[in-house]
Amino acid sequence: MSNRKMAPRRGTPVSKQSLALTQPVVVGPWNFHERLDRNIGAISSWIDRSNWPPKTRANFDRALDHLRHLPQPRWSKPTPASKIGDHTYVIRFKDVSSTQLRVYGHFYDVHHAFTMTLDGYEKDDEYHPENYEVLAQKYRAFCDEDFDSRTLPFEDLCPSCSANTGNGISGVPSTRGTPRTQPPPKMGK
Numbered sequence: 001m002s003n004r005k006m007a008p009r010r011g012t013p014v015s016k017q018s019l020a021l022t023q024p025v026v027v028g029p030w031n032f033h034e035r036l037d038r039n040i041g042a043i044s045s046w047i048d049r050s051n052w053p054p055k056t057r058a059n060f061d062r063a064l065d066h067l068r069h070l071p072q073p074r075w076s077k078p079t080p081a082s083k084i085g086d087h088t089y090v091i092r093f094k095d096v097s098s099t100q101l102r103v104y105g106h107f108y109d110v111h112h113a114f115t116m117t118l119d120g121y122e123k124d125d126e127y128h129p130e131n132y133e134v135l136a137q138k139y140r141a142f143c144d145e146d147f148d149s150r151t152l153p154f155e156d157l158c159p160s161c162s163a164n165t166g167n168g169i170s171g172v173p174s175t176r177g178t179p180r181t182q183p184p185p186k187m188g189k
């Protein structure tokens with residue numbers, strides 16, 4: 001046994017510290033989920049259908065990777081995402097042909113997640129589909145009402161779900177080999 005567990009007491013009055021428990025969750029790392037649409041992930045199936053070249057896929061991955069550790073208030077330009085509606089955010093990245101691809105979604109604090117619900121694109125400074133805001137709100141209500149059965153982890157980007165494989169997530173057998181990702185150490189930045 002090590003003798004490390006006896007940390008020296010410094011006499012700090014813990015009760016005086018404000019723990020800010022009432023603050024909304026705004027700091028990552030975020031889990032990424034996607035809307036379940038007839039047993040298929042809406043974003044995954046879009047990616048499958050689109051047959052992206054690796055470079056497009058890399059652009060998308062880079063955007064998610066960037067956003068993952070970004071506090072919610074910093075999901076704004078020039079980062080790859082920003083708030084565009086009541087609760088709606090858009091993730092922006094480019095196709096190899098410089099088409100401006102978009103993914104709409106919202107935060108779901110309870111699961112520390114960003115739920116991607118709808119794909120689209122931007123042309124001449126306009127978002128498509130035209131009714132993206134109505135759709136995004138509708139999907140947000142739909143997903144949040146029953147998060148466990150109406151969303152699924154996006155690929156391996158939800159360490160919270162990976163840690164509880166097969167627990168409440170339907171239709172997602174983890175046959176891909178579960179990466180044993182440890183949660184990153186707290187960096188404070």
Ligand SMILES: [Zn+2]
Binds near residue numbers: 031113158160162
């Ligand atoms: Zn999850």
